Amino acid sequence: xxxxxxxxxxxxxxxxxxxRFDPVTKTIDRSKATNEINPADKNALEMALQLKDRYGGxxxxxxxxxPFWEPxxxxxxxxxxxxAVLVSDRALAGSDTLxxxxxxxxxxxxxxxxxxxxxxxxxxxxxxxxxPPGIAEWLxxxxxxxxxxxxxxxxxxxxxxxxxxxxxxxxxxxxxxxASVELGCNTPRFPDFRRKRWAEREFxxxxxxxxxxxLSPEEVGFKGSATTVDTLMELKPPERLRSRITGxxxxxAEELARIIRELLR
Amino acid sequence: MRDIWVFIEQDSGVVEESSLEVLxxxxxxADARGYLVTGVLLGRGVRxxxxxxxxxxxxxVIVVEHPILESxxxxxxxxxxxxxxxxxxxxxxxxxxxxxxxxxxxxLAVRFRTGLQAHVVNLDIAEDGSLVGxxxxxxxxxxxxxxxxxxxxxxxTVALGVFRPREAWxxxxxxxVEAKLDPSKLRARRVEVVRRGYVDLSKSRRxxxxxxxxxxxxxxxxxxxxxIQADVGVSRPLSDIGVAPxxxxxxxxxxxxxxxxxxxxxxxxxxxxVSGIRNVRTVISINKxxxxxxxxxxxxxxxxxxxxxxxxxxxxxxxxx
Ligand SMILES: Cc1cc2nc3c(=O)[nH]c(=O)nc-3n(C[C@H](O)[C@H](O)[C@H](O)COP(=O)(O)OP(=O)(O)OC[C@H]3O[C@@H](n4cnc5c(N)ncnc54)[C@H](O)[C@@H]3O)c2cc1C
Numbered sequence: 001x002x003x004x005x006x007x008x009x010x011x012x013x014x015x016x017x018x019x020r021f022d023p024v025t026k027t028i029d030r031s032k033a034t035n036e037i038n039p040a041d042k043n044a045l046e047m048a049l050q051l052k053d054r055y056g057g058x059x060x061x062x063x064x065x066x067p068f069w070e071p072x073x074x075x076x077x078x079x080x081x082x083x084a085v086l087v088s089d090r091a092l093a094g095s096d097t098l099x100x101x102x103x104x105x106x107x108x109x110x111x112x113x114x115x116x117x118x119x120x121x122x123x124x125x126x127x128x129x130x131x132p133p134g135i136a137e138w139l140x141x142x143x144x145x146x147x148x149x150x151x152x153x154x155x156x157x158x159x160x161x162x163x164x165x166x167x168x169x170x171x172x173x174x175x176x177x178x179a180s181v182e183l184g185c186n187t188p189r190f191p192d193f194r195r196k197r198w199a200e201r202e203f204x205x206x207x208x209x210x211x212x213x214x215l216s217p218e219e220v221g222f223k224g225s226a227t228t229v230d231t232l233m234e235l236k237p238p239e240r241l242r243s244r245i246t247g248x249x250x251x252x253a254e255e256l257a258r259i260i261r262e263l264l265r
Numbered sequence: 266m267r268d269i270w271v272f273i274e275q276d277s278g279v280v281e282e283s284s285l286e287v288l289x290x291x292x293x294x295a296d297a298r299g300y301l302v303t304g305v306l307l308g309r310g311v312r313x314x315x316x317x318x319x320x321x322x323x324x325x326v327i328v329v330e331h332p333i334l335e336s337x338x339x340x341x342x343x344x345x346x347x348x349x350x351x352x353x354x355x356x357x358x359x360x361x362x363x364x365x366x367x368x369x370x371x372x373l374a375v376r377f378r379t380g381l382q383a384h385v386v387n388l389d390i391a392e393d394g395s396l397v398g399x400x401x402x403x404x405x406x407x408x409x410x411x412x413x414x415x416x417x418x419x420x421x422t423v424a425l426g427v428f429r430p431r432e433a434w435x436x437x438x439x440x441x442v443e444a445k446l447d448p449s450k451l452r453a454r455r456v457e458v459v460r461r462g463y464v465d466l467s468k469s470r471r472x473x474x475x476x477x478x479x480x481x482x483x484x485x486x487x488x489x490x491x492x493i494q495a496d497v498g499v500s501r502p503l504s505d506i507g508v509a510p511x512x513x514x515x516x517x518x519x520x521x522x523x524x525x526x527x528x529x530x531x532x533x534x535x536x537x538x539v540s541g542i543r544n545v546r547t548v549i550s551i552n553k554x555x556x557x558x559x560x561x562x563x564x565x566x567x568x569x570x571x572x573x574x575x576x577x578x579x580x581x582x583x584x585x586x
Contacts, residue, residue, distance in 0.1 A: 128383035133371030166463035184505025226380030241564040253577035
């Protein structure tokens with residue numbers, strides 16, 4: 001019941017609490033923010049590695065982004081991925097979810113031989129969650145969103161658990177399929193120290209341009225997008241009293257009790 | 266006449282309330298522009314509830330019935346909806362940003378090579394007919410004003426709880442359309458559904474919210490909630506680790522509260538969390554870290570250990586709320 005390729009899409013995102021908004025230029029300053037593998041994508045990668053541990057197959061991570069993402073892809077390899085592909089091209093700048101899903105779908109086709117494609121449920125920056133079903137549509141394969149586990153029940157067939165309002169549902173899906181994985185549904189493993197050194201020093205990831213994927217500059221980036229951003233705005237925190245209550249626990253409790261009684265009246 | 270389609274999500278004949286929110290918003294836009302609003306209802310034996318959708322804003326409702334459509338399932342829903350859109354060519358397509366709404370819209374947008382805006386918190390149609398929405402990002406602190414520039418239908422999913430459904434109009438005209446579906450061709454089939462009951466915290470007047478600072482033990486949170494007659498909510502990690510159901514976490518990927526009072530304990534106040542407490546009238550928080558970001562989002566910020574403060578607070582409140 002060996003699996004063929006398990007492809008994981010992966011994005012690098014700035015920690016949302018560390019980005020700053022410049023109200024004058026109306027741009028987002030990410031320069032001071034720590035970058036990380038998008039949290040939900042890490043859960044997708046962990047799920048892929050667990051599938052590989054159980055059923056075999058090769059785990060390949062694929063990413064569309066600038067060259068500085070390389071170390072993050074190598075981190076994924078250090079965690080256990082067998083190969084990594086970075087699609088990097090200036091023409092991709094400004095892509096909305098339409099060309100992004102197209103580019104990733106083309107890269108996945110080029111990787112080929114896939115049984116399962118896993119993505120995070122959404123990114124912590126854009127957070128649209130639209131790319132996963134989009135990729136599946138470009139590839140013409142079924143997809144299931146918001147899953148928390150996968151089990152292979154017979155060759156070519158898997159059983160997935162999907163979160164729904166009020167609970168969950170179990171679906172049987174034919175391979176190949178795409179699934180988006182819920183944030184926090186597992187605990188991503190730490191990279192093995194020796195594998196990490198190897199990944200950093202010796203492993204060579206594949207870098208593909210859009211030409212490698214048979215895409216023209218008109219199909220991607222700003223030109224290939226179907227939406228445009230007119231402007232950005234910062235949502236200021238709502239006006240709050242911001243009254244600080246300090247002291248011994250008993251004093252604090254007394255004060256809180258007074259406030260709550262007042263509010264409930 | 267331009268036509269705005271709204272996906273009416275239902276489960277076993279029960280309409281998802283957020284679909285009505287979208288319907289009403291669509292009607293308000295349509296009335297200002299002289300457009301038509303069409304609700305599209307997929308389900309099993311649902312034609313009886315179609316006409317009533319008019320009261321929430323639909324001029325007409327297209328109904329497609331088939332046993333396989335009883336509950337949302339990605340493939341047949343996308344197939345039926347895709348065929349309808351292909352045949353009728355609506356100008357706009359809106360869905361509530363539920364899990365199912367996003368699942369469907371994400372697929373359809375690529376099928377029609379068109380623009381899709383995600384979980385918008387504001388929505389309008391500009392003079393030139395382009396759909397303009399406010400798309401929150403980075404946990405909700407930054408909003409992008411997004412415009413569709415090509416493709417048809419112009420699409421958006423709409424954040425839950427932002428718009429109010431209104432019963433302000435008359436019955437809708439109903440059209441029942443034959444479903445063209447071959448269930449044997451489905452590549453994903455539902456084999457089991459487990460539901461544990463659902464609480465809608467967006468309607469709660471009072472909520473006590475526990476975060477990771479509780480160490481996953483919600484006993485004190487529940488006790489406090491009981492005394493002040495509040496519902497219990499959590500931060501997302503507590504749902505992720507299985508301590509609480511997934512329907513009760515607060516934040517950008519969970520519920521947005523509209524309560525009069527929220528008592529928030531052991532929550533740091535990450536961007537993805539605080540976007541869910543914007544509309545709370547009074548926020549009280551307890552955190553042992555004086556620098557916790559939640560301070561800025563609180564009316565009253567108590568600095569201390571929740572395990573020391575809450576038992577005393579409960580005791581005092583027991584003596585009379
Ligand atoms: C794409 C994405 C979407 C997300 N969506 C959501 C969402 O919708 N909702 C959400 O909540 N999160 C969401 N998150 C996660 C979010 O970023 C934070 O990780 C999460 O909100 C943190 O939860 P917390 O505050 O409970 O835990 P922590 O950040 O660990 O904070 C615990 C707090 O408890 C305090 N504490 C510890 N012990 C005590 C004690 N004894 N007494 C008092 N205080 C104590 C600590 O000082 C700390 O401030 C999302 C993340 C991503 C990437």
